[in-house]
Amino acid sequence: MSLAKPDALDINNKQKVALAIGVIGLFILALALFNTNFPNKGLFLTLSLGSIIGGIIMYSREAYLTKLEGIKNDGVWFKSISSRGVWGWIVGVILTTFYIVLYFFPKYLGLGTDGAENTGLISLFDPLSQLLSGRNASQWFVYGTLYTVAILAFGYKFILKYRHNRYQQLRTVSVMFFQLGFAFLIPEFMYVMNNDLPYYDLKSIWPLNYYIFDEWSVKGFLSNGNIGLALLIFGILSIFVITPILTYKYGKRWYCSWVCGCGGLAETAGDSFRQLSSKKMSAWKLERWLIHTVLVFSIVMTVAMVYTYLGYDKNDFWLTRDVFISLVIGFLTLVFAAVMFFKRQELGKDAKYGAIGYFIVITLLLVMHFTGNTDHLFYIKAGALRSAYGIYIGSIFSGVIGTGFYPILGNRSWCRFGCPMAAILGFQQRLFSKFRITTNGGQCISCGNCSNSCEMGIDVRHYAQKGENIVRSSCVGCGICSAVCPRGVLKLENDSMKGRINPTEVLLGNDVDLMDLVNQK
Amino acid sequence: MEHIVIIGNGISGVTLARHIRKLSDKKITIVSAEADYFFSRTALMYVYMGHMKFEHTQPYENWFWKKNRIELKKGYVKQVETATKTLHFAEGDTLHYDKLIIATGSKPNKFGWPGQDLNGVMGMYHKQDLENLEVHAPNNEVCKRAVIVGGGLIGIELAEMLNSRSIPVTFLVREDSFWNGVLPKGESEMINRHIKNHHIDLRLSTNLKAINSDDNGNVKSVIIEETSEELECNVVGLTAGVTPNIDFLKDSDIEIGRGVKVNRFLETNIPDVYAIGDCAEQHEAIGNRRPIEAVWYTGRMMGETLAQTICGNKMEYKPGHWFNSAKFLDIEYQTYGWVFGERGRPEYEQHFHWKHEDDTKCITVAYDKNTHNFLGINTFGIRMRHDVFDQWLTEKRDVDYVMNHLSEANFDPEFYSRFENEILKAYTNQLQPV
Numbered sequence: 001m002s003l004a005k006p007d008a009l010d011i012n013n014k015q016k017v018a019l020a021i022g023v024i025g026l027f028i029l030a031l032a033l034f035n036t037n038f039p040n041k042g043l044f045l046t047l048s049l050g051s052i053i054g055g056i057i058m059y060s061r062e063a064y065l066t067k068l069e070g071i072k073n074d075g076v077w078f079k080s081i082s083s084r085g086v087w088g089w090i091v092g093v094i095l096t097t098f099y100i101v102l103y104f105f106p107k108y109l110g111l112g113t114d115g116a117e118n119t120g121l122i123s124l125f126d127p128l129s130q131l132l133s134g135r136n137a138s139q140w141f142v143y144g145t146l147y148t149v150a151i152l153a154f155g156y157k158f159i160l161k162y163r164h165n166r167y168q169q170l171r172t173v174s175v176m177f178f179q180l181g182f183a184f185l186i187p188e189f190m191y192v193m194n195n196d197l198p199y200y201d202l203k204s205i206w207p208l209n210y211y212i213f214d215e216w217s218v219k220g221f222l223s224n225g226n227i228g229l230a231l232l233i234f235g236i237l238s239i240f241v242i243t244p245i246l247t248y249k250y251g252k253r254w255y256c257s258w259v260c261g262c263g264g265l266a267e268t269a270g271d272s273f274r275q276l277s278s279k280k281m282s283a284w285k286l287e288r289w290l291i292h293t294v295l296v297f298s299i300v301m302t303v304a305m306v307y308t309y310l311g312y313d314k315n316d317f318w319l320t321r322d323v324f325i326s327l328v329i330g331f332l333t334l335v336f337a338a339v340m341f342f343k344r345q346e347l348g349k350d351a352k353y354g355a356i357g358y359f360i361v362i363t364l365l366l367v368m369h370f371t372g373n374t375d376h377l378f379y380i381k382a383g384a385l386r387s388a389y390g391i392y393i394g395s396i397f398s399g400v401i402g403t404g405f406y407p408i409l410g411n412r413s414w415c416r417f418g419c420p421m422a423a424i425l426g427f428q429q430r431l432f433s434k435f436r437i438t439t440n441g442g443q444c445i446s447c448g449n450c451s452n453s454c455e456m457g458i459d460v461r462h463y464a465q466k467g468e469n470i471v472r473s474s475c476v477g478c479g480i481c482s483a484v485c486p487r488g489v490l491k492l493e494n495d496s497m498k499g500r501i502n503p504t505e506v507l508l509g510n511d512v513d514l515m516d517l518v519n520q521k
Numbered sequence: 522m523e524h525i526v527i528i529g530n531g532i533s534g535v536t537l538a539r540h541i542r543k544l545s546d547k548k549i550t551i552v553s554a555e556a557d558y559f560f561s562r563t564a565l566m567y568v569y570m571g572h573m574k575f576e577h578t579q580p581y582e583n584w585f586w587k588k589n590r591i592e593l594k595k596g597y598v599k600q601v602e603t604a605t606k607t608l609h610f611a612e613g614d615t616l617h618y619d620k621l622i623i624a625t626g627s628k629p630n631k632f633g634w635p636g637q638d639l640n641g642v643m644g645m646y647h648k649q650d651l652e653n654l655e656v657h658a659p660n661n662e663v664c665k666r667a668v669i670v671g672g673g674l675i676g677i678e679l680a681e682m683l684n685s686r687s688i689p690v691t692f693l694v695r696e697d698s699f700w701n702g703v704l705p706k707g708e709s710e711m712i713n714r715h716i717k718n719h720h721i722d723l724r725l726s727t728n729l730k731a732i733n734s735d736d737n738g739n740v741k742s743v744i745i746e747e748t749s750e751e752l753e754c755n756v757v758g759l760t761a762g763v764t765p766n767i768d769f770l771k772d773s774d775i776e777i778g779r780g781v782k783v784n785r786f787l788e789t790n791i792p793d794v795y796a797i798g799d800c801a802e803q804h805e806a807i808g809n810r811r812p813i814e815a816v817w818y819t820g821r822m823m824g825e826t827l828a829q830t831i832c833g834n835k836m837e838y839k840p841g842h843w844f845n846s847a848k849f850l851d852i853e854y855q856t857y858g859w860v861f862g863e864r865g866r867p868e869y870e871q872h873f874h875w876k877h878e879d880d881t882k883c884i885t886v887a888y889d890k891n892t893h894n895f896l897g898i899n900t901f902g903i904r905m906r907h908d909v910f911d912q913w914l915t916e917k918r919d920v921d922y923v924m925n926h927l928s929e930a931n932f933d934p935e936f937y938s939r940f941e942n943e944i945l946k947a948y949t950n951q952l953q954p955v
Contacts, residue, residue: 068718070851074685075571164851166936275573281582440932441907443846443855445817446532446580447564452573461580482934484572486848488855488904491932505543508907510822511839512915514829 014062022055032124033109042127049145053153060157069164071484073453081407082272088407096404103395106139132188144184147265151179154268161271167479167492171257175264178203183261197224200231203259205238207298208421210394214386215309244428250494251435252425253477260421262414265403266455267478270411274455274480277410283457287474290417291426292357294393298420300364301389303328307368308382325369329362343431346501393418412455416474426473434494435477436501437470439463441508444489450481464489467507471500524548525831526608526618528598532817533798534624535559536824537831538591544832549590550616552608554597556648558583562626563817565651566678570685575648601773603791620831623770623781623789623796624824627763627815630671634759636732641740642757645679654682658756661688666754668692668743670729671761672699674847677712679758680721681850691722691752693729693745695761702864705885707874708899709862712849714880719850732757763815765800778802780813785837787827795831797823807840809859816845842914843897844907852881857910858897860887870896873920873951875944877902884944888920895923903940904932924948 011019028048031038038044064072081087101108110120118126122137125145129137155176162168182203190197198220206212212235221228246254256263277283303325310321336358344351368377375382402414415422429435437460444467450460456474460481463470470490482490505518525541527534530553538549551559564578586593597611601621608616629644631637641657643650658664667683669676672694683690696702699716701709716723728746735741742753765780776782776790780802787795796802798820803812810819822840829836846855861870871890876883882902888895895918898910909930913923928941 068851071572073570073572077574078571165934166938167934170936438932440904441911442818442821442844443907445563445846446561447567448561448573448577448580449564449567452577465580479934486853487846488853488932491904492935505540506825507821508911509818509841509844510825511836512841513839514826514836515841517829517834518825 011059012062015059018055018058018062020055021051021058025049025051025053025055029121029124033121035110035120037119038124041124045124045128048124049149053149056153057156060160063157064160064163072161073484076272076275082275084276084408092405092407095406096400099395099400099404102139102143103399109139109142111139112136129188132185133191135191147261148179148184150269151261151264152176154271155264158268158271162483165479165483168483171253171479172268174258175260175267178259179261179264194224194227196220197228197231200235201261202231202234204261205243205255205421206235207239207295207302207424208260208262208419209235210298210302210389210420213302213306215305218306218309239424243425244432247425247428248433251433251475251477251492252422252429253435253475253492255425256415256422256476257478262398262402262419263412263476266406266411266415270403270406270455273406273411275410275452276408277412277416277455277457279451279454279457279459284459287417287457288353291419291423292353294397294418295420295423296357296361296364297389297393299361300368301385303365304368304372304377304382305386307372308377321369325365329365332358332361339431346431410455410457412457412476415476416456422474422476426475429475430471430473432497434497434500436493436495437463437475437481438491438493438495439467439469440487440489440491442467442510443487445487447486449484449486450490453480453484455480460490467502467504469500469502522546522548523619524550524617525620525622526616527551527622527624528608529553529624529626529798529800530556530559530593531562531624531626531798531820532559533626533820533824534622536821537622537624537797537828539589540825540828541831542589542591544828547832548592550592550594550618552594552596552598552616554595554611557593557595558586560648562646565645565648566682569651569654569682575651598769601770601775601794603774603794606793618793620793621795622827622831623767623775623794623800624798624820625766625769625800626820627799628766629675629759630762630764631759632761634670634729634732636734636740637759639732639734639740639757640738641755642732642759644759644763645675645682646763654756658683658686658688660686664688664755666691666752667756667758668729668752668754669758669760670743671759672696672725673760673762674700675763676758676760677716677849679760680716681719683756683758684719684721684850688756689722691724691754692716693727693743694723694725695728697726699723699725701862704862704899705860705872705874706863707876708883708885708901711876711880711883711901712852715850715852763799765802765813767800785839786830786835787823787838795827797827807838808843810840810843818845842911844911849901852902853904854899854901855905855907856897856899857905857907858887858895858914860885860897860899873924873948875940875947877940877943882940886920886923886948893919893921895920898923904934905930906932 025048028044076082081091107113110118110122112118118136122139122142125137125142128145129135129141155172158172159169183201187199187201198217211217218232221232257267307321307324310319310324347354377385397418398414402418405413444464446461446465448461450464454460455478456476458472458475460470477492479492482492506515525547527538530551534551538551541547541549558579559581560578561580564573567573568575568578598608599611600609602609606618608618627646629646643653658667666689668691669679670693676692680690680692698709699712713723730744730746732740733742740755740757742751743757744751767777767781770777770781774791775794780800781789781796782804783789783796783801784804787797787801789796799815801823806812819840823838826836826838842858844857848854869889869891870887873886884903885899887897895913924945927944928939931939
């Protein structure tokens with residue numbers, strides 16, 4: 001509706017200086033990318049990252065600290081970058097290109113292969129990598145450093161933006177901490193202590209961490225004595241014990257918006273794009289098919305992979321192929337039976353889809369078991385499934401589309417449409433969790449701020465205006481809907497399971513007889 | 522099939538249509554001259570501020586109406602002929618109804634100020650007002666200053682909107698403190714200070730005398746009644762309350778006062794004609810409520826109730842405990858039960874007031890000084906639970922109970938600072954002789 005971008009939303013001079021400083025930092029990276037050989041790499045790397053961080057900090061302080069505390073969304077739909085304008089598309093294309101090069105053509109970033117020295121951008125990061133772990137940088141080290149810088153700097157921006165909101169501040173400090181410590185520093189230090197251990201980001205849990213049960217990874221753990229074994233056991237406990245307990249108590253937000261690295265980037269650097277996620281019913285339908293297909297793919301792929309290497313030497317370990325496949329099928333059946341027994345009513349129509357999904361997985365596993373041999377599974381080469389997953393899901397979906405398309409699809413398209421971990425946590429959140437977003441009686445005015453700012457594309461208003469609590473598997477509990485609500489309608493809560501889902505027709509405030517009449521039906 | 526025609530696609534009319542559809546198979550038509558689809562009027566401000574786009578203010582996707590067999594007709598009803606049950610549209614066509622519901626909402630008050638119809642003078646109520654504001658105040662180059670006349674909820678929203686585009690605002694308020702016809706003194710004064718902190722030029726006890734035009738019929742300046750000061754401006758916002766939007770019924774047989782006169786069943790004097798929402802006027806006020814309630818929630822509740830009557834389960838409009846909410850720039854406000862300002866406060870109503878030192882949070886608890894019954898609460902900057910207060914009001918709890926259990930009503934996000942102890946301490950101290 002707006003005719004033109006209002007001038008008042010232009011940035012002021014201090015912010016222009018801040019932008020310039022940030023751009024200088026990026027320019028140094030660009031020079032390195034095009035093979036400028038800086039004399040003192042450590043100095044230039046520091047200068048570059050320092051300018052980027054400094055620019056963002058200066059810009060944010062000017063944007064938020066000059067105003068009173070409160071909601072700071074003025075003009076997000078006018079600004080080109082945050083409303084799919086020209087700048088949005090430019091940033092989208094640059095990010096996407098970066099991811100394609102990173103995943104598929106790291107040599108263009110300057111990765112030295114076959115023992116050759118790094119050049120270009122990657123060599124610029126050698127001094128930092130040497131400092132932390134005594135080895136030269138890889139493309140993943142460069143990526144990890146930039147990723148961490150983005151979460152820290154934009155996390156600071158986010159904390160200022162929500163300086164009136166302790167929930168937002170605390171969870172942002174949390175994702176900053178987990179990214180810096182668990183994803184970035186600890187794996188480097190672990191390498192220093194024991195360089196045979198596979199790279200392991202302790203907070204990255206299967207099936208998001210789809211390579212943890214790869215043969216090389218498991219072998220790496222097992223060949224490293226107690227510490228390796230402990231890490232492997234921790235990896236298994238994470239998904240089967242720790243995750244269910246925490247999700248029961250707090251909902252999937254404990255992971256998705258407090259710990260996870262993908263979530264961390266989405267909540268900080270991606271915050272400006274949250275309003276771009278589609279709230280259409282059709283997007284929700286697509287989401288449910290897509291994410292559960294990825295989940296099925298990831299389970300079958302992982303089982304197939306483990307199955308393959310269990311077959312190599314049959315008898316020296318209790319966990320044979322037969323035992324393994326029986327365990328998997330037994331576990332899946334147990335989960336399926338329990339859900340059907342306890343939650344059949346709540347699932348409604350979805351029970352049918354759940355059943356179809358279950359039988360597809362079981363059938364696939366049985367087909368695999370009875371037709372597979374050491375080299376071939378599903379009549380294709382054993383490793384093909386794993387590499388297809390790695391390329392299409394691990395790289396293209398989560399990286400290229402998930403992050404590269406931030407300015408087009410919103411900041412959580414991977415979390416929403418693809419992440420198998422989110423699917424598992426969401427399944428539990430919907431059925432076995434104390435978490436919900438409570439709506440406050442009849443106070444909703446259907447304004448739509450909540451839906452607009454939901455990065456997961458949940459039409460929050462649809463529930464709030466009916467006085468119905470929001471219990472959705474996709475909700476990551478970021479709490480922004482609650483923050484932007486002008487009437488104090490939404491609150492993230494962990495409370496008893498009873499009455500958690502409360503559809504109502506007539507809202508609180510009306511005639512009690514009418515409410516009884518209509519709501520009791 | 523019975524044809525239900527609803528004039529007006531605001532919250533009242535749309536709630537009614539949805540509930541009739543749930544209960545029956547009747548043919549439903551919603552008529553609107555304002556917009557193709559239902560949108561949340563209360564969200565218009567966020568479109569101008571760039572928080573949302575206009576389509577985001579629409580609570581239902583466009584396929585919703587067809588799927589639920591609710592027909593939408595765009596047209597302006599210029600005459601209602603109740604004898605033949607026919608609507609005549611300004612566009613020339615007609616529509617027959619079996620039951621008619623008038624849900625046309627309000628329009629901004631104008632008090633006959635000289636210049637009140639100039640270009641650049643507007644209310645902030647309809648979609649057209651928003652479009653108009655976008656023309657006259659796209660930025661602070663085109664609109665060097667805006668003057669807002671009338672210190673109510675829409676006035677402060679308009680001030681916030683203009684402020685978001687750095688357009689200087691002068692805010693003329695007739696009362697000697699913002700919205701003090703409704704708010705008790707301490708709250709009203711806190712909001713005065715908050716408005717000024719946002720660099721809005723708030724002028725209390727100040728009235729508009731006239732609006733001057735330039736040679737092209739555009740707003741040039743306003744004259745202030747008290748001081749005869751002339752203030753140059755490009756936009757004048759008239760936000761001194763609203764009146765039912767029922768001019769098109771003047772020549773009909775339907776009884777009208779300020780609004781469409783209805784009984785407790787929301788029936789007008791003509792059979793099969795009903796009125797709900799802002800445009801309905803009760804013959805007699807219900808409890809402490811006003812005969813005309815121009816509030817989102819009451820419109821919705823009337824829609825919920827009337828759907829029962831129309832579908833054969835005749836039901837009185839019997840609203841429960843009063844509640845409301847608003848947001849004053851950065852300060853949220855909720856109210857449950859009755860808390861009166863200076864004006865119209867019953868003699869038995871006593872207040873306990875607490876304000877946080879940061880001057881953005883406060884509460885006022887009203888109770889009966891004779892019986893100590895809890896009457897209501899205003900809360901600013903602290904969210905509280907609707908269902909808890911609704912229950913306490915039904916149970917007729919005394920004020921001590923409410924003060925001691927205030928934490929149960931807290932609805933602030935997790936990890937927020939809590940003030941119940943501080944509030945209780947202040948409450949206890951106040952009651953004890955010093």
